[in-house]
Amino acid sequence: xxxxxxxxxxxxxxxxxxxxxxxxxxxxxxxxxxxxxxxxxxxxxxxxxxxxxxxxxxxxxxxxxxxxxxxxxxxxxxxxxxxxxxxxxxxxxxxxxxxxxxxxxxxxxxxxxxxxxxxxxxxxxxxxxxxxxxxxxxxxxxxxxxxxxxxxxxxxxxxxxxxxxxxxxxxxxxxxxxxxxxxxxxxxxxxxxxxxxxxxxxxxxxxxxxxxxxxxxxxxxxxxxxxxxxxxxxxxxxxxxxxxxxxxxxxxxxxxxxxxxxxxxxxxxxxxxxxxxxxxxxxxxxxxxxxxxxxxxxxxxxxxxxxxxxxxxxxxxxxxxxxxxxxxxxxxxxxxxxxxxxxxxxxxxxxxxxxxxxxxxxxxxxxxxxxxxxxxxxxxxxxxxxxxx
Numbered sequence: 036x037x038x039x040x041x042x043x044x045x046x047x048x049x050x051x052x053x054x055x056x057x058x059x060x061x062x063x064x065x066x067x068x069x070x071x072x073x074x075x076x077x078x079x080x081x082x083x084x085x086x087x088x089x090x091x092x093x094x095x096x097x098x099x100x101x102x103x104x105x106x107x108x109x110x111x112x113x114x115x116x117x118x119x120x121x122x123x124x125x126x127x128x129x130x131x132x133x134x135x136x137x138x139x140x141x142x143x144x145x146x147x148x149x150x151x152x153x154x155x156x157x158x159x160x161x162x163x164x165x166x167x168x169x170x171x172x173x174x175x176x177x178x179x180x181x182x183x184x185x186x187x188x189x190x191x192x193x194x195x196x197x198x199x200x201x202x203x204x205x206x207x208x209x210x211x212x213x214x215x216x217x218x219x220x221x222x223x224x225x226x227x228x229x230x231x232x233x234x235x236x237x238x239x240x241x242x243x244x245x246x247x248x249x250x251x252x253x254x255x256x257x258x259x260x261x262x263x264x265x266x267x268x269x270x271x272x273x274x275x276x277x278x279x280x281x282x283x284x285x286x287x288x289x290x291x292x293x294x295x296x297x298x299x300x301x302x303x304x305x306x307x308x309x310x311x312x313x314x315x316x317x318x319x320x321x322x323x324x325x326x327x328x329x330x331x332x333x334x335x336x337x338x339x340x341x342x343x344x345x346x347x348x349x350x351x352x353x354x355x356x357x358x359x360x361x362x363x364x365x366x367x368x369x370x371x372x373x374x375x376x377x378x379x380x381x382x383x384x385x386x387x388x389x390x391x392x393x394x395x396x397x398x399x400x401x402x403x404x405x406x407x408x409x410x411x412x413x414x415x416x417x418x419x420x421x422x423x424x
Contacts (some may be wrong), residue, residue: 036057040168042282044345045107047354050361052100057360057371058172058405060084062095062397069397088220088231088259092327097164098319099271099330100337101364105164106275110283111177123176131171133424139166144145144372155247158260161368168266168270175276182273191272192323194315197228197323200235207233223318227316230322236261236321264322271322274331278338289346296339303332359416360409367408367420378404 060083066078067073080095092285141162146154147183157166168374174185208221211232220231228234232255244253278296283291307329311317317326344350362365382403383391391400415421 037312039335041154042342042346043351043354043358044103044342045282046361047178047357048100049104049362049364050342050354050359051337051341052104053360053364053367054405054409055094056097056101057367057375057408059375059401059406060397062401065397066395069394085258085319087217088320089318091317091319091326091333092300095319096337098163099327100165101160102164102268102271103275103278103331103334103338105168106171106175106272107275107279107282109171109276110279113172114228114283121412126172126176130169134165134168136424137161137168138175140369141165144369150250152248152250155249156244156253158256158258158264162262163265163268165170166262167269168260170269171272171276174273175280178323179252179277179280182277186270186273189267189273190327193267193322194324196320197235197315198329200228200238202227203233211255214257215317216259220259221421226316229318229321230239231320233261234261234321236263241262242262259320261321264320267324271331271334278335282342285309289342290383293339293347296335296342300332300335300339303328303335304333307332308360323345356409360412363412363415365424366415367412369422370408370411375404375408378407382407396399 043072063076063083064080069078070076084092085094086092113126116129121129132286138157138161141157142155144161145156145159174181179386214232216231217319221227222230231237237255237259240256241253243262281295283293287295307314307317307325307327310325315325317322317329318328319326341354345354378392379400382400387399387403390396390403393399
């Protein structure tokens with residue numbers, strides 16, 4: 036593939052993922068609350084909400100898709116920088132600077148208006164990418180074989196670290212009841228090593244996060260998300276790096292590449308499902324090894340669909356609205372985090388309040404905010420302005 040050729044399918048898939056994120060569920064979960072007896076609304080709500088602990092819904096695939104696509108972009112970035120004459124140290128310096136910026140930006144977005152001190156917590160997807168980014172670039176620069184070996188070592192090591200951590204005692208289980216954990220997040224027997232708030236990563240955070248200045252001591256993350264999720268999530272990004280290198284260098288035809296991506300996705304789904312019964316539960320919130328493989332399978336299947344749609348079927352015009360967002364993914368992420376509430380308030384002031392209060396108000400409200408965010412991305416696209424870190 037010539038260096039100048041850009042795979043539009045990758046931008047389209049990235050844009051699809053970011054639009055899902057910025058849509059805030061299109062207001063469908065709120066509509067489900069207005070229709071508690073509707074089976075259809077409840078099923079729809081499930082797909083636009085995160086599962087409480089074990090399992091997977093569409094919304095749970097947003098973060099692994101985003102992180103996977105970061106990995107896909109790395110081999111292309113390394114190749115371009117090497118063609119510009121950049122050596123190992125310059126590549127490493129760029130990766131380090133980008134990692135620090137991502138982590139600090141995540142901390143900024145995590146710190147709320149009512150906080151009196153900086154909120155030094157790192158479950159935000161940007162922080163997770165930043166914490167693993169230097170390792171991602173270093174391993175990806177050595178080739179796909181090293182990426183594959185690293186994935187195996189990371190997932191096996193993560194599994195063993197959780198496995199060797201002592202099971203929660205009755206006193207510990209009683210102590211976390213104040214957090215009102217969902218019943219499905221408290222396993223019995225062997226799988227209790229992956230319980231919410233009592234697992235190895237949760238104990239690590241109770242040590243790490245209390246080293247930072249805090250208004251009050253850290254005891255648990257309400258959702259069960261942990262800092263060290265970035266370690267198994269690095270396996271997800273390395274899977275993306277292998278995929279990016281495959282798409283970049285493989286002599287296979289587009290149809291053969293599509294079939295290979297789809298087939299490997301199916302295999303990963305099967306392996307992740309089997310592991311969820313015999314090794315550890317599928318839990319996104321602590322990025323269990325079975326989740327990394329299972330979600331990776333779904334991401335590959337979705338990516339293969341976009342690859343077929345654009346690179347084989349040639350439907351570039353159809354995916355153009357997605358490409359506009361995919362080429363400014365960091366911008367829409369930050370704008371949604373910082374300005375979605377303000378955009379909603381301004382729309383309400385300027386004639387949309389009655390629509391927001393109507394029967395379909397939640398849907399209209401979130402789709403209106405999404406439309407504004409898309410128009411901002413489109414304006415930047417027209418200006419050829421793309422936010423890069």
